[in-house]
Amino acid sequence: MNKPFYITTPLYYVNARPHIGHAYTTILCDTFARFHRFLGEEVFFMTGTDEHGTKIDQAAKAQGKEAKLYVDEMVPVFKKLWDIIGIRYDHFIRTTDPSHQEIVQTILKRLESKRDIYKGNYKGWYCTPCESFWTQLQLAGGKCPDCRRDVQELCEENYFFKLSNYQLWLVDYIGKHPGFVLPKTRQNEILTFLEQPLEDLCITRPRSRLSWGISYPESPEYVVYVWFDALINYVSGIEYSLATQKFSSFWPADVHMVGKDILRQHAVYWPIMLKALDIEMPQTVLAHGWWTIEGSKVSKSRGNTVDPFEIVNRYGVDALRYYLLHEVKLGFDGSYSEDLLVERFNSDLANDLGNLVLRATSMLDRYFKGKIPSTAGQDHSPLKKKVSEMLEIVRNQMRDFQPEGAIDAIWSVVREANRFVEQKKPWVLARERQQDELGNVLIELLETVRLLGVILFPFLPMSSRKILQLFGMKDDPTVKEFKWGTLKPNTQIDKGEPLFPKVE
Numbered sequence: 001m002n003k004p005f006y007i008t009t010p011l012y013y014v015n016a017r018p019h020i021g022h023a024y025t026t027i028l029c030d031t032f033a034r035f036h037r038f039l040g041e042e043v044f045f046m047t048g049t050d051e052h053g054t055k056i057d058q059a060a061k062a063q064g065k066e067a068k069l070y071v072d073e074m075v076p077v078f079k080k081l082w083d084i085i086g087i088r089y090d091h092f093i094r095t096t097d098p099s100h101q102e103i104v105q106t107i108l109k110r111l112e113s114k115r116d117i118y119k120g121n122y123k124g125w126y127c128t129p130c131e132s133f134w135t136q137l138q139l140a141g142g143k144c145p146d147c148r149r150d151v152q153e154l155c156e157e158n159y160f161f162k163l164s165n166y167q168l169w170l171v172d173y174i175g176k177h178p179g180f181v182l183p184k185t186r187q188n189e190i191l192t193f194l195e196q197p198l199e200d201l202c203i204t205r206p207r208s209r210l211s212w213g214i215s216y217p218e219s220p221e222y223v224v225y226v227w228f229d230a231l232i233n234y235v236s237g238i239e240y241s242l243a244t245q246k247f248s249s250f251w252p253a254d255v256h257m258v259g260k261d262i263l264r265q266h267a268v269y270w271p272i273m274l275k276a277l278d279i280e281m282p283q284t285v286l287a288h289g290w291w292t293i294e295g296s297k298v299s300k301s302r303g304n305t306v307d308p309f310e311i312v313n314r315y316g317v318d319a320l321r322y323y324l325l326h327e328v329k330l331g332f333d334g335s336y337s338e339d340l341l342v343e344r345f346n347s348d349l350a351n352d353l354g355n356l357v358l359r360a361t362s363m364l365d366r367y368f369k370g371k372i373p374s375t376a377g378q379d380h381s382p383l384k385k386k387v388s389e390m391l392e393i394v395r396n397q398m399r400d401f402q403p404e405g406a407i408d409a410i411w412s413v414v415r416e417a418n419r420f421v422e423q424k425k426p427w428v429l430a431r432e433r434q435q436d437e438l439g440n441v442l443i444e445l446l447e448t449v450r451l452l453g454v455i456l457f458p459f460l461p462m463s464s465r466k467i468l469q470l471f472g473m474k475d476d477p478t479v480k481e482f483k484w485g486t487l488k489p490n491t492q493i494d495k496g497e498p499l500f501p502k503v504e
């Protein structure tokens with residue numbers, strides 16, 4: 001029995017409503033999770049929310065609310081979006097969950113007993129909006145190098161985690177595991193960063209400055225730094241240290257999907273935390289790019305967000321999923337454009353896929369009253385080969401983390417099937433009463449449509465469902481259903497509604 005496939009999104013910081021960037025990360029993970037379920041594997045897909053820290057405290061205060069009430073109201077907004085866009089996660093973790101907080105404290109005690117944590121003075125510059133400490137050298141013209149805002153000088157006693165103890169080990173580990181940080185360009189970035197001496201990580205904040213966080217064990221005058229707390233979710237969510245089976249059966253994670261802006265936390269801090277705890281490394285930390293609008297990153301602080309709720313309202317879930325999954329190569333930045341989304345909707349979804357499904361089912365309706373004919377069953381299926389090759393290409397592309405390539409492979413079959421209709425001209429065959437040939441053409445076409453419905457399940461689950469319903473298939477498809485030649489004579493197939501009514 002293989003280890004279950006364990007994939008995670010980062011925990012989303014709930015200081016604002018989810019935007020298109022959150023939707024992108026989560027759709028990517030959902031697609032990989034669905035694909036592995038489709039292959040018949042057990043899957044554990046975890047997402048959740050990061051709920052501590054200064055920015056959340058500030059967001060709550062701005063609304064005149066207690067921090068806990070504020071986060072309790074934000075979490076359902078995220079969950080609702082995931083429901084709307086077809087995200088099927090197995091566990092939703094919140095960093096305010098009591099079990100998470102307990103495990104964070106257990107881990108801190110363990111690291112203390114291993115002398116990986118010490119108390120020291122921290123002198124530096126602090127950027128409150130970014131919750132980042134910076135050294136003098138890191139400042140950009142005296143300002144925060146991330147957001148270019150003013151910083152305040154700080155000197156306080158805090159707990160530190162000895163990242164420096166593990167720097168050489170990490171460089172060596174990354175060098176020996178080329179699949180650990182992907183894509184390769186990001187791996188190089190991390191290795192370059194690691195050429196400089198690694199500073200120890202300050203992992204607490206005095207409660208007098210920030211009260212909204214997990215208490216440091218036995219020193220309640222400190223709260224745990226929000227990143228240190230949040231990263232632990234990947235093991236606390238599967239019950240690390242709770243003496244259950246869950247952790248040993250799911251760990252190590254197969255994929256931690258992250259945005260490229262939080263790669264350092266995931267490819268430097270996190271592996272070192274795991275190493276210090278003697279926990280095995282995850283297989284892959286996979287960094288995707290940013291969606292930009294007119295050249296700048298989509299983010300709350302830049303005020304150029306795209307509301308995924310609105311996009312789904314206007315064009316449907318699968319239009320959003322198709323656009324985000326297909327428009328950029330995973331790892332690269334994309335420039336978000338609603339006009340382009342509409343263009344792809346009309347050409348790829350409505351014209352190519354939608355038309356194919358409608359044509360195939362309406363011709364069966366028109367020429368055979370919607371019933372699969374029995375024919376002489378000649379064995380000359382030009383689409384069959386193309387369809388079975390598609391499965392292998394999709395499998396390889398997904399293994400290489402290239403969902404856009406998988407979608408290209410599927411659409412090459414969609415287009416081939418449309419060309420097949422043009423070449424065979426079923427309407428001419430009908431006029432000339434070549435019933436056997438007409439029947440064969442339609443069966444061939446409908447087999448292709450059905451298998452497209454099967455393979456689309458991880459990518460466009462709503463469309464997949466609608467297509468498969470035409471064939472009387474109600475359950476989630478798996479690779480076992482990906483078999484050519486199972487349409488039985490006399491099966492009734494209704495002419496469906498258009499899958500993607502065109503957008504003006």
Ligand SMILES: [Zn+2]
Nearest residue numbers: 127130144147
């Ligand atoms: Zn800043």
